[in-house]
Amino acid sequence: MSNDLVPQGCGELLADLKARVRAAQLRAHRIVNTELLALYWSIGTAILERQSTEGWGTRTIHRLADDLRAEFPEMRGFSGRSLQYMATAARAWPDLFDQVGALGAPPRPIAQQAAAQLPWGHVMVLLDRLDDQDDRDWYAAAAVEHGWSRAVLLNQIKNRLRSRAGAAPSNFEARLSRSDSELAQQLTRDPYIFDFLDLTASSSERELEQGLIDQLQHTLSEFGRGFSFVGRQVHFDVEGHDFFIDLLFFHLEQMRYVVVELKVVRFEPEFAGQLGFYVALVDDRLRRDRHAPTVGILLCAAREEAVVQYALTSSAEPIAIANYTYITPTPGALPSGAELAKVVDAALTADADLAIPGAADDVNQ
Numbered sequence: 001m002s003n004d005l006v007p008q009g010c011g012e013l014l015a016d017l018k019a020r021v022r023a024a025q026l027r028a029h030r031i032v033n034t035e036l037l038a039l040y041w042s043i044g045t046a047i048l049e050r051q052s053t054e055g056w057g058t059r060t061i062h063r064l065a066d067d068l069r070a071e072f073p074e075m076r077g078f079s080g081r082s083l084q085y086m087a088t089a090a091r092a093w094p095d096l097f098d099q100v101g102a103l104g105a106p107p108r109p110i111a112q113q114a115a116a117q118l119p120w121g122h123v124m125v126l127l128d129r130l131d132d133q134d135d136r137d138w139y140a141a142a143a144v145e146h147g148w149s150r151a152v153l154l155n156q157i158k159n160r161l162r163s164r165a166g167a168a169p170s171n172f173e174a175r176l177s178r179s180d181s182e183l184a185q186q187l188t189r190d191p192y193i194f195d196f197l198d199l200t201a202s203s204s205e206r207e208l209e210q211g212l213i214d215q216l217q218h219t220l221s222e223f224g225r226g227f228s229f230v231g232r233q234v235h236f237d238v239e240g241h242d243f244f245i246d247l248l249f250f251h252l253e254q255m256r257y258v259v260v261e262l263k264v265v266r267f268e269p270e271f272a273g274q275l276g277f278y279v280a281l282v283d284d285r286l287r288r289d290r291h292a293p294t295v296g297i298l299l300c301a302a303r304e305e306a307v308v309q310y311a312l313t314s315s316a317e318p319i320a321i322a323n324y325t326y327i328t329p330t331p332g333a334l335p336s337g338a339e340l341a342k343v344v345d346a347a348l349t350a351d352a353d354l355a356i357p358g359a360a361d362d363v364n365q
Helices: 010-054 058-071 080-092 120-129 133-146 150-158 178-186 205-214 216-223 269-285 305-314 337-352 359-363
Strands: 227-238 241-251 256-262 295-300 319-325
Touching: 010 058, 010 080, 010 120, 058 080, 080 120, 120 133, 120 150, 133 150, 205 216, 205 227, 205 241, 205 256, 216 227, 227 269, 241 269, 256 269, 269 295, 269 305, 269 319, 305 319
Parallel strands: 256 295, 295 319
Antiparallel strands: 227 241, 241 256
């Protein structure tokens, strides 16, 4: 029985080679996705041009789809519905690619538009779920920045993230520098949606806190990118008196502590005083010189805006006050089971079945 010795440095070399392989795979997938999206966009643009000049209708598009499937039987992404998606995408982003070039050459991206960096399945979600182009561009940019999967993108649209992001009333502008107040405001949402918790309006603060900890991954996702959990019921001793912070986070990108207090009742002015006290305490005991000022976020079941504004004005510490809910906003806007099935089925049909290496892997993310 041989006793093979591992040469010194072999482990480090293997780790380096693995990283190189993974990086190459990622680049290859991105290239495949760009080529695929460029192809779909160019087909959609050509269809729009013919519709404009020759009045093509749905019947002609389906005939074109039949001819393409006959010519490329190994590719099952050329249904009539898929071609209509392509035309819709070209109409939504008319300047996504540049078609100037040699005959048969693929279009080239001409702008850093986020939609050009997304898998086709993501683009279909944007087209299906959003009618406003500004909303499409906002969610596309967020999906690229945060690396959202298609399921996460759909969920963020369902939960109306754009209207909630940075929306909590705060006194950041008055208590922080202008540039820092803008950054701190981006950390807030209003309302916070904890639809992943099996709780009701009658649940206690401790049950809410425990639920958020039990579902910490979902909790961090709802608070947003960059949040890191520090602790719950964080204890401080002040002159022999015990104080406990409900939840304490640290934001890795902004390098600041974020104090979160939970109230399962309607907002009362004294809540702002309590949160301000905790913010000052963390700022004094935990904050380092390299850290940005600590901020606080109070989550309550309901609030009156006038009461909140008076409380914010009187608070000496930077705090925000937001509502939370266990249900998604505007229930009528939620996709039905049939709508969800349509989105998933269309994406799988258009991309996963294409005989292009890597395309199926990419679209299913």
